[in-house]
Every structure is written in structure tokens, then in C-alpha cells.
Amino acid sequence: MKNTILITAFSILFMACDTEKKSGTTPASLQSNYTITDIGLYPEGIDYDSKNEKFVFSSMYKGAVYVMSTKGVTAVFATSPKLVLPTGVYTDEARNRLIVANADLGISQKSTSNSAGTIATVSIFNLSSGALIKEIELKNxxxxxxxxxxxIAVDNTxxxxxxxxxxxxxxxIDGNYTASLFATSNLFQPAANQFGLNGIVFHPDGYLLAVKTDDSKLFKILLSNPAVITEVKGIAFSAPDGIELDKNNNLVVVENGLGLGKTYTFSSKDNWASASxxxxxxxxxxExxxxxxxxxxxxxYVIHSKLGELLAGDKTQSSYTIQKID
Incomplete structure (x- = not known):
């Protein structure tokens, strides 16, 4: 990847990631807000591990995955030599695994002068211990x-x-950890030097929903026929990042700091042909x-990443928030 593309892309957007799982049967007692105190953390992806009752989040700068207990105690949980700039994280409780997307945009403390754009992997860790299970190559x-x-999204199987x-x-990536190209489309093509596809969720009715950042669109992709891709109508936001299904299967869209820095919740009455x-x-x-x-x-809960500061070259931010949204 050309460095000019990377540098330009930084000024346009940053990532997303995450989950679409339903809450556990024995809810934990959670606070409305949590503060993460760690110089240079810059968390990006977040999920909640309902099996072990803890938040899991990635650090784009430190190249590691962290956990926070319901009491607010934070610790490093998972890392590997290949984990340079973790983006999305997904806690797959049913299979006791933590799934982490990984890239290199040249801004991690693990980046080198020539490493930007050379890494595209997925790391699988044991959800209970943080032990590395598998790393899957995608750059090919x-x-x-x-x-x-x-x-990251995970379907029922x-x-x-x-x-x-x-x-x-x-x-x-299937159950044997074999990677394939599931869907590719001109609809997903990012504009020159901009971010394209970002947040993704699996809907229990058998399709994926994914946002595209550069043109602020939401797409529906059928699992049974990934060539069938439709744009969801009736929505409005800018710079969409991560998305999540709430307990009622409404869709929460996180608009990052290149937009207004808001979250929007949408519902659909026509199987996500449109939404309001x-x-x-x-x-x-x-934030x-x-x-x-x-x-x-x-x-x-939404995470405040302070990524605008990191993209501007400041590595000294020390306070970040996990906030419950209305």
C-alpha cells in the first residue's frame, strides 16, 4: 500500500468494529460510565464478554487487547508478535474465543518505517485465558x-x-479457519484515499448489515447469496464507524469524530429494506x-477513543471513557 494513501486515509476516518450478540441470562451490575486511565492507549474496538462479565477492547497504539472488569479494573489480556494495530474485537462466548482484526497503518508503537500496509490478519484467542489459538492471513x-x-461478525454456525x-x-473464515472472499462489489469500493467498509453485524434473520464510511451508507448482504447487496434506505448520518444490534435488534450506528461524534439507533419494519x-x-x-x-x-456501551489526537501525532492522552447510551 502506498504511504500516501495511508496518510490521506488517516485524515478521513477511523475504524470500527464490533458485535451483535444478545445479553446473558444473569446480567451483571454495570456502571453508567467507566474511565480507562492509561497513557497512549487509544482504544478502538470494543465488545462485552458476557461469559466472563468484562469489557474487551483493542489498543491501536499499543498493539494489544485489554479487558476491564465490571468494577473498572483494567489489564492487558491478549497480544502476539503479529498483533500490530488491532481494530475490531469480537467475543464469541459460544465457542470460547476472542476474534481480533489486525492491520498496520504506520501509527502503532509496533510499526516500523516500512511496515505500513503490509499486515492484514485475524487473530483467534482463547476467551478465558487470552492464549493464542490461530492467526489467519488475509493479505493474500x-x-x-x-x-x-x-x-467482525459471526453467524449462528x-x-x-x-x-x-x-x-x-x-x-x-469458516470453522476450520480457512479464509475465503465472501463478497466483493463495486458498491463497496472506497473513494480514492478514503475508508470504505467499516462496521458489520450478523442479523439473526440470515444476513449481514455493514456501513460504508466514505459515502455514509448502510448495506444488507444475504448470507445465502452474497451477490445480493441492497442499500438500506431512510437513514442519515456521517462518518459511520462501528455498528451494533441492541437487545431488540435495533441497529446502533456510531458516528465518529470526523462526523458529529454521536450514536444513532434505527429500527426497521421491512426486514431492513429501509429504517427510521x-x-x-x-x-x-x-471524544x-x-x-x-x-x-x-x-x-x-460506546467507547471514546480520542483517535483524533493520535492521528494528529499526540501519544499522551491518558483518559478514555466507556459510556452507556440512552
């Missing part, structure tokens, strides 16, 4: 083009789906919200 699908694995923000692709807004929550541009997670208490 874009040998002469840019690649940035971003967000355990297949994994990964968006690529720099190429018009959604990848599939039912609520919104102001987070703030400077730069990125992704959201459905917790075991039935509420959705």
Missing part, C-alpha cells in the same frame, strides 16, 4: 492493493466475516467514539 486476497481488516476498509471486500431513527446520543467530536457493545445488562 489483496497482493497489489491496500487492505485494512476492520470489523460460527463463520466469521471481516470487512476491509481499503478494498471492496468482505472475507469469510428512533433515538440519538451526543458523545462529542473530541471520537468508534464502536459499541451490547452488555449483559441489556444496555449498549
Amino acid at each position: 486476497f489483496t497482493p497489489s492493493a491496500g487492505s485494512c481488516p476492520n470489523d 460460527g463463520n466469521i466475516y471481516i470487512t476491509d476498509s481499503f478494498s471492496p471486500n468482505i472475507y469469510k 431513527k428512533i433515538s440519538e446520543t451526543a458523545i462529542g467530536k473530541d 471520537f467514539p468508534t464502536t459499541a457493545a451490547l452488555a449483559s445488562d441489556g444496555n449498549v
Whole structure:
């Protein structure tokens, strides 16, 4: 990937990722807000592990995955030599695995002078211990083009789906950890030097929903026929990042700091041919919200990444928030 593309893309958007799982049967007692105190953390992806009752989030700068307990205690949970710039994280409780998308945009402390654009992988960790299970290579699908694995969805049978923000692709990783190109389309093609596909969720009715950042669109992709891709009508937002299904299967869209820094919740009465807004929550541009997670208490929580500061070259931010949205 050309460095000029990477540098330009930084000024346009940052990532997303995350989940679409329903809450556990024994909800934990969660606070409305949590503060993460760690210099240079810059968290991006977030999910909630309802099996072990903890938040899981990625650090784009430190190249590791962290956990926070319901009491607010934070610790490093998972890492590997290949994990340079983790983006989306997904806690697959049914299979006791943590799935992490990984790239290199040249801004991680693990990046080197020539490493930007050379990494596109998915790491699988044990959800209970953080032990590395498998790392899957995706860069072979874009040998002469840019690649940035971003967000993650998992269907009912355990297949994994990964968006690529720099190429018009959604990848599939099956139960044997074999990767394939699930869907590719001109509809997913990012504009020159911009981010394309971002957040993705699996809907229990048998399709994927994914946002595209550069033109602020939401797409529906059939699992049974991935060539059938339709744009969801009736929605409005800018710079969409992560998306999440709430406990009622409404869709929460996180608009990052390149937009207004809000979350929007949409509902659909026609199987996501169209949708309408039912609520919104102001987070703030400077907070730069990125992704959201459905917790075991039935509420959705969004993470404040402060990524605007990192993209501007500041590595000294030390306070970040996980906030329950209305």
C-alpha cells in the first residue's frame, strides 16, 4: 500500500468494529460510565464478554487487547508478535474465543518505517485465558492493493466475516479457519484515499448489515447469496464507524469524530429494506467514539477513543471513557 494513501486515509476516518450478540441470562451490575486511565492507549474496538462479565477492547497504539472488569479494573489480556494495530474485537462466548482484526497503518508503537500496509490478519484467542489459538492471513486476497481488516461478525454456525476498509471486500473464515472472499462489489469500493467498509453485524434473520464510511451508507448482504447487496434506505448520518444490534435488534450506528461524534439507533419494519431513527446520543467530536457493545445488562456501551489526537501525532492522552447510551 502506498504511504500516501495511508496518510490521506488517516485524515478521513477511523475504524470500527464490533458485535451483535444478545445479553446473558444473569446480567451483571454495570456502571453508567467507566474511565480507562492509561497513557497512549487509544482504544478502538470494543465488545462485552458476557461469559466472563468484562469489557474487551483493542489498543491501536499499543498493539494489544485489554479487558476491564465490571468494577473498572483494567489489564492487558491478549497480544502476539503479529498483533500490530488491532481494530475490531469480537467475543464469541459460544465457542470460547476472542476474534481480533489486525492491520498496520504506520501509527502503532509496533510499526516500523516500512511496515505500513503490509499486515492484514485475524487473530483467534482463547476467551478465558487470552492464549493464542490461530492467526489467519488475509493479505493474500489483496497482493497489489491496500487492505485494512476492520470489523467482525459471526453467524449462528460460527463463520466469521471481516470487512476491509481499503478494498471492496468482505472475507469469510469458516470453522476450520480457512479464509475465503465472501463478497466483493463495486458498491463497496472506497473513494480514492478514503475508508470504505467499516462496521458489520450478523442479523439473526440470515444476513449481514455493514456501513460504508466514505459515502455514509448502510448495506444488507444475504448470507445465502452474497451477490445480493441492497442499500438500506431512510437513514442519515456521517462518518459511520462501528455498528451494533441492541437487545431488540435495533441497529446502533456510531458516528465518529470526523462526523458529529454521536450514536444513532434505527429500527426497521421491512426486514431492513429501509429504517427510521428512533433515538440519538451526543458523545462529542473530541471524544471520537468508534464502536459499541451490547452488555449483559441489556444496555449498549460506546467507547471514546480520542483517535483524533493520535492521528494528529499526540501519544499522551491518558483518559478514555466507556459510556452507556440512552
